[in-house]
Amino acid sequence: MTNADFEKLVDTSDEWITSRTGIKERRIADDDTATSDMAVQACQRALDMAGCAKEEIDLLILGTVTPDYRLPSTACVVQEKMGLPNAAAFDVVAACTGFINGLSIANSFIKAGIHKKILAVGVERLSSFTNYEDRNTCVLFGDAAGAAVVSAEEGDSGIVSTFLKSDGRMREFLWSKVGGTLHPHTPDYTYDGTDKIMMTGSDVFKVAVREMANASRHVLDQAGIDASDVTLVIPHQANIRIIEALAKRLKVGMDKVFLNIHKFGNTSSASVPLALDEANREGKFKEGDYVLMVAFGGGLIWGSALVKW
Numbered sequence: 001m002t003n004a005d006f007e008k009l010v011d012t013s014d015e016w017i018t019s020r021t022g023i024k025e026r027r028i029a030d031d032d033t034a035t036s037d038m039a040v041q042a043c044q045r046a047l048d049m050a051g052c053a054k055e056e057i058d059l060l061i062l063g064t065v066t067p068d069y070r071l072p073s074t075a076c077v078v079q080e081k082m083g084l085p086n087a088a089a090f091d092v093v094a095a096c097t098g099f100i101n102g103l104s105i106a107n108s109f110i111k112a113g114i115h116k117k118i119l120a121v122g123v124e125r126l127s128s129f130t131n132y133e134d135r136n137t138c139v140l141f142g143d144a145a146g147a148a149v150v151s152a153e154e155g156d157s158g159i160v161s162t163f164l165k166s167d168g169r170m171r172e173f174l175w176s177k178v179g180g181t182l183h184p185h186t187p188d189y190t191y192d193g194t195d196k197i198m199m200t201g202s203d204v205f206k207v208a209v210r211e212m213a214n215a216s217r218h219v220l221d222q223a224g225i226d227a228s229d230v231t232l233v234i235p236h237q238a239n240i241r242i243i244e245a246l247a248k249r250l251k252v253g254m255d256k257v258f259l260n261i262h263k264f265g266n267t268s269s270a271s272v273p274l275a276l277d278e279a280n281r282e283g284k285f286k287e288g289d290y291v292l293m294v295a296f297g298g299g300l301i302w303g304s305a306l307v308k309w
């Protein structure tokens with residue numbers, strides 16, 4: 001969907017969306033494509049790139065807030081659709097940091113010797129939970145999936161440090177009110193958008209800039225390196241202005257920051273792996289380079305991962 005498509009739906013303009021968010025287009029899944037279907041495609045491409053057989057995967061961690069079902073997990077659906085005979089599978093509900101949470105868990109399981117080859121996926125079908133009458137939110141979101149194979153290897157490449165944090169006091173800055181056990185869909189529920197994504201954008205904006213910078217510094221300090229040592233920063237693609245403010249706080253030039261928000265919008269947990277994959281395929285970093293991933297989202301929640309490629 002382009003900005004022009006939204007001009008027909010709500011009172012907005014290409015100029016407003018582009019200048020306030022940096023978004024030009026987003027991808028919307030068709031009616032026959034479930035969250036799990038997108039995840040399967042991303043997982044298959046990750047396995048192909050890693051040269052990894054399905055039988056080798058012993059854990060699938062899937063970050064999503066837009067699951068196929070309430071029960072079971074989308075990870076179990078993907079395990080069946082992919083045919084991963086030896087994998088445990090579970091979902092992580094961590095909004096836009098879902099992939100970073102998955103990487104962090106994968107790193108810990110591997111370092112503890114519990115699992116050896118893990119698929120970490122971030123996938124969202126946000127179009128199912130977007131209120132296309134609310135101009136404050138509908139222009140922002142898109143559908144996507146991204147995945148990575150994380151494996152136990154010798155050598156000093158890999159996940160160097162990770163950081164996760166949340167603050168549930170700010171949960172109503174970005175949430176869906178109706179549809180859970182606290183505010184269930186009742187037979188007399190008439191649609192008012194409260195079962196879709198609701199957000200107070202300016203509140204999220206301020207926390208995002210502050211905490212993405214803090215999360216970035218945390219993993220850099222843990223590794224004993226400076227932001228200037230990082231080859232590429234891959235931030236969650238929520239808003240170009242948030243990303244620019246983050247770069248300024250970290251004192252890194254925008255030439256070191258990967259951007260694809262103009263093509264995909266905010267794809268929540270898929271955003272970081274989608275950008276990582278594009279950057280990797282475009283050869284934006286090479287073996288031994290430091291890549292910094294950082295995200296924030298509904299919870300509120302934020303996190304980062306520093307990787308030596």
Ligand SMILES: CC(C)(COP(=O)(O)OP(=O)(O)OC[C@H]1O[C@@H](n2cnc3c(N)ncnc32)[C@H](O)[C@@H]1OP(=O)(O)O)[C@@H](O)C(=O)NCCC(=O)NCCS
Pocket residue numbers: 011012013016017020021096135136137139174199200201202203204205208238239266268296297298
């Ligand atoms: C949503 C966001 C782009 C809005 O930008 P902003 O500069 O904060 O704009 P405001 O919310 O202050 O709104 C300014 C005006 O624009 C209007 N507006 C909101 N969406 C609009 C749209 N799509 N088109 C035109 N006008 C719009 C508002 O109604 C408001 O009008 P008013 O002054 O008459 O009340 C910005 O706050 C943001 O990106 N926040 C972070 C959101 C985010 O990243 N969420 C996901 C986290 S994972």
